[in-house]
Amino acid sequence: MCECGKSQDMLIPQVGIITGITQETPDVKTFRVNAPGGGKLFEHMPGQCAMVCVPGVSEGMFSITSSPTNKEYMEFSIKKCGILTEQLHSLQVGDQITVRGPYGNNFPVETEFKGKNLLFIAGGIGLAPLRSVINYCIDNRENYGRIDVLYGSRSADDLVKLKEIQEVWQNVPNMNVYLTIDREQEGWDGHVGFVPAYLKEIGFTTDCIGITCGPPIMIKFVLQGLKELGFTDEQIYTTLELRMKCGIGKCGRCNIGSKYVCKDGPVFRFDEIDELPNEY
């Protein structure tokens, strides 16, 4: 687990300033956040999260979607779906928020992932946490083998970070991107169909590590699909999300079995998830 931040008081946030907003899809915006004097608020590892707060409204745990290799700013891709996220979506460049973190463990990019082929499978806003890992791997390209990204969304308009995918990811050597949308749509000549079905259709070989994030129902069928293709639990990683308040394994919300998703996760290997009570 990351040791950074353990010495400071983990319940007290820092003030962050929104320095950029990108409308990704009709209901997803990416917020660029800096320290008020410039630079990043803190360092993190891919997969780690932060508590983002609009004071007076609420605070929530969001994955840091930018890669740690980005030395200038942090980014959060946030889907509008509740009180806090609606408020966040109403903010403008120059507005201040509070941020605390980083929380949780990270994808093992410097250990288990090193030297391996990687297969990322994401659905909708589930790309947000994986984008941090993908960009980290791209920026340290020599440390990883083949990178495949299978990403699907409800419609072509709901694909997050499409510009970056098309302009950057698709031009990275030895990296393949497979996009799909749920239903036929005018102007879309790519694949149509659900992510798990497309996964089996492509039929990836098992010489890689599978990393998946998306709606719970998608994760369930992706896992099934990967198993059918011959993947073992030890070869598959995901990141869980539960309600959180403290971020340091004390407030009790994200407790499943003897684990706390905020500090023991959010990244879990599937054999670790198998040991948890079925309550996530």
Next chain:
Amino acid sequence: MYTISKDNLNSLYAKIASSYDLFMPIKKAGQTNYGFWNEDAEADIETLKTVKSGKDAFFPQVETLYNVNKTIIPADVAASDDAEKAADTPIKTKLEVVPGKFVDQDFVIFGMKPCDVRGIEVMDNVFLKDFVDNYYKSRREHGIVVSLACHAPEESCFCTVFGIDPADPSKSVADVATWIVDDKLVWKPLTEKGEALTAVVKDLLTDDSAVDSKVDAEITSITEISKKLPYANLSLEDWGAGKTDEKFNDETWSKIYQGCLGCGTCTFVCPTCQCYDIKDYTTKNGIQRYRCWDSCMYSDFTLMAGGQNRPTQLQRFRQRFMHKLVYYPTNNDGMYMCVGCGRCVEKCPQSKNVVKVIKAFENKK
């Protein structure tokens, strides 16, 4: 060991209160609960069970974590303020985070029973391990715990099941152990903090080595009463670390949870329940961010936009007891997150308490 006559206890309280905040059982409107002692308060160390455990001395029901001050800055001022400039962006509302205050004065918790003192140990494992909670830590460092043996354990008590000795507070993590013997309070400092407090009240205490045998007799008497209590033989044999799969999937939960109202009373009177919420309170000058007790029994405790993850009362009921009897022991070398104080036994409006749960699993065998 030292003694002080019971008739003289008010002088003892006054003496302590002249140097420290004194948090102790106070009788008010027919109920005895922890509160701050003053000359008008009715101290009550005779009542065995205070309504709540006194855990609020270290983990208050509500406390401010930090304040956020908001200042609106006119656009032209913001643009000219170089120091605050980030990526050429003008600041419109300036936020300032002001951390809450840590406790920096010693205080005394008087008359805490051995079960409730174990409750502190249980919370220590939560708040002082891994990520340290500095608000809790400052209270633990400055709190001096004076524990009182349970002169007459009651029918709802079952602390001995968890290896707690109601007769001998010197086995607990308290700073001073006390007993009531005849018309005296016996006083025995256990730690450096306890010695320091003893020095403050020394003029009122009598060095009394003759009382040792009387304390031994009191310990024997309490032990005898404890052995005969109705729940003294509860078995924890199938509970504890590593029992997650076996217990979680048991059918018994679907019967035993029925009737639970989800009122959360059990969690509020419990000496070990420490789940909390963090919320905002908008003040004139900004926002106060406070933490307050919460309950895993409440339907919105874990509720997310997608409806997850414990939508039924069965799941929430199971979570509370699994946490106390399986998950917590798994993470803390087998220590249970229950101290057998019996408050939930007395207070649950539906009698859905921890004893019922343990017995329900016993009976199915």
